[in-house]
Amino acid sequence: MAKRLFNKLLIAIVGFSTFGLAEQAWAIEPEQVSVRAGTLGAGVEVGLEIMPTLILRGVYNNFDYDYKKNVDGIAYDGTLALGSYGAQVDFHPPAIPFYVTAGMYKNDNNINLNARQQGSYNIGGNTYSAAQIGTLNSRVSYGPTALYGGIGMELAAGPAALVLEGGLYLQNDPSVRMSASGPIGTNPAFLADLNSEIAAQRDSFDKTKYWPAITVMARWKF
Numbered sequence: 001m002a003k004r005l006f007n008k009l010l011i012a013i014v015g016f017s018t019f020g021l022a023e024q025a026w027a028i029e030p031e032q033v034s035v036r037a038g039t040l041g042a043g044v045e046v047g048l049e050i051m052p053t054l055i056l057r058g059v060y061n062n063f064d065y066d067y068k069k070n071v072d073g074i075a076y077d078g079t080l081a082l083g084s085y086g087a088q089v090d091f092h093p094p095a096i097p098f099y100v101t102a103g104m105y106k107n108d109n110n111i112n113l114n115a116r117q118q119g120s121y122n123i124g125g126n127t128y129s130a131a132q133i134g135t136l137n138s139r140v141s142y143g144p145t146a147l148y149g150g151i152g153m154e155l156a157a158g159p160a161a162l163v164l165e166g167g168l169y170l171q172n173d174p175s176v177r178m179s180a181s182g183p184i185g186t187n188p189a190f191l192a193d194l195n196s197e198i199a200a201q202r203d204s205f206d207k208t209k210y211w212p213a214i215t216v217m218a219r220w221k222f
Contacts, residue, residue, distance in 0.1 A: 033046050039212055041084070055090040061083065065079070066080075071197075084109060098153050109146075114135065149167050166212075178198050
């Protein structure tokens with residue numbers, strides 16, 4: 001599936017570049033391919049030269065990371081599922097290794113939380129037994145579109161290059177959905193209490209809408 005998404009992305013970028021620049025008679029040439037890893041996940045990218053100082057890159061990221069987190073007195077096992085694909089435009093000033101970049105992504109980042117089993121849960125100021133709750137799950141998601149801006153440094157040795165890039169990935173406010181599998185899961189009073197837990201999680205993850213993006217790339221230039 002990832003390969004299919006990336007292939008579609010490359011086709012879209014090549015089509016966009018050809019359509020948008022044909023009237024200005026700029027030559028569109030493959031310029032680089034890279035493998036990448038960082039706080040947006042691991043992935044691959046391809047770059048097209050649209051001017052001597054401008055590179056258009058198609059980027060695909062994906063990675064799952066397991067961790068543990070406590071929110072509002074409840075312990076969770078969490079999975080951070082990173083997934084995004086999009087395009088960036090780089091401006092490379094002549095004769096220096098630094099560049100500035102900006103782009104837009106289809107954002108599929110999300111966080112899945114499963115509460116660890118415990119004897120009872122305090123939710124919304126009321127105590128519920130494990131038998132009542134069953135399994136308590138949460139999903140944190142973000143807006144479908146993310147904007148990105150950053151700066152980078154490319155250190156080249158012949159056709160090979162090592163690249164370090166840092167920036168900010170803006171993925172909008174977190175949205176939280178929670179559910180309990182037990183018999184109380186549809187009880188109106190419980191659902192009202194669950195809203196307070198949802199609000200606590202939304203506050204806990206609010207800062208993640210400004211996602212720091214640090215990426216290291218190994219690049220081959222044509």
